[in-house]
Each structure stands twice: as structure tokens, then as C-alpha cells.
Amino acid sequence: MTPFTMRVIEIIRSIPEGAVMTYGQIAELAGSRRGARQVVRILHSSSRKYGLPWHRVVNSKGEIALQDEEGRRMQAMYLRDEGVPVDDRGRVDLPARQYIPGPD
DNA sequence: AAATTGACGGGTG
DNA sequence: CCACCCGCCAATT
Structure with missing residues (x-):
């Protein structure tokens, strides 16, 4: 596994509940x-x-990017479960919910 | 080895 | 907001 892949995995792991990253x-x-x-x-x-x-990752417009309908529903459900509102078009309020890690 | 393929993104009109 | 276009880059064809 490349260092890049490892870092990506660590970063995704670090996304707090109720927040998303792009x-x-x-x-x-x-x-x-x-x-x-x-x-x-x-x-x-x-x-x-x-x-x-994985459900805490959305595209730069704050939309669920999955193509598969079943997957989209799952992601929206997981997000709502942890308190992130998802509208009927699969979008979250990115500015309000995006996790920006500190300089640590 | 060349073409295709994405759960992408930024710029433009 | 929407529709395009084009750059990106590694895994698969």
C-alpha cells in the first residue's frame, strides 16, 4: 500500500461523526x-x-456522489442518523458541515 | 502499450 | 442554477 493510500485512510478515519469532507x-x-x-x-x-x-465523503458541491441508487439511500440514511441533514437531491450544507482538521 | 474509466474539480458561458 | 469541457491519475481492459 502506498503512503498516499495510507494517509487517505487515516484522514477518512479522522472525520468526526456529524461532519463530512470532500x-x-x-x-x-x-x-x-x-x-x-x-x-x-x-x-x-x-x-x-x-x-x-465512507458515508462522510461527498463531492465539492456537498452532494452524495454515489451513482447507485441503493448506495445513495444508504449514505443519506447514515448521514441523517448522525445528525446531518440531507435534502431530497442528496445534498448537505457543506459550509456548515465540512470538517477542516487543525494544523496539528 | 494504448485506450478506457470513474463515488472528482475548477473554469467558463 | 445548469451544461459543458478539460485536466487529472491509477487500475482495468
Whole structure:
């Protein structure tokens, strides 16, 4: 596993309940400013295996990005369960909910 | 080895 | 807001 992948996994692990991060933001924090698509790939291959809170990752517009209808419903349900409002178009209030890690 | 493929993102109109 | 277009980049074809 590449260092980048490891960092991505750690970052996703660090997203608090009730908050979200975007693909691009995660990629950038992990050291690849244009690696958003790699974050997608990693979620596909590792979210189940490592028990990641994959539902806390949305796109830069604050939308659920999953294509599969079933998956979209699951993600919206998980988010609402932890107190994040999701509208009928699958969007969350990004400015209000985006997790920005401190400089630690 | 070349083309295709995304749970993306920013810019433009 | 919406629709496009184009850059991105590693895994799969």
C-alpha cells in the first residue's frame, strides 16, 4: 500500500461523526492536490475492508456522489442518523458541515 | 502499450 | 442554477 493510500485512510478515519469532507480535500491533505479520483478508488477498494466511514465523503458541491441508487439511500440514511441533514437531491450544507482538521 | 474509466474539480458561458 | 469541457491519475481492459 502506498503512503498516499495510507494517509487517505487515516484522514477518512479522522472525520468526526456529524461532519463530512470532500474527495478533493482529502486528496490534497494526503499530498496529491489532483488526486480526488484516487480517493474514489481507495474508497472502492478499502472502505469495507478497513471499516471506513465512507458515508462522510461527498463531492465539492456537498452532494452524495454515489451513482447507485441503493448506495445513495444508504449514505443519506447514515448521514441523517448522525445528525446531518440531507435534502431530497442528496445534498448537505457543506459550509456548515465540512470538517477542516487543525494544523496539528 | 494504448485506450478506457470513474463515488472528482475548477473554469467558463 | 445548469451544461459543458478539460485536466487529472491509477487500475482495468
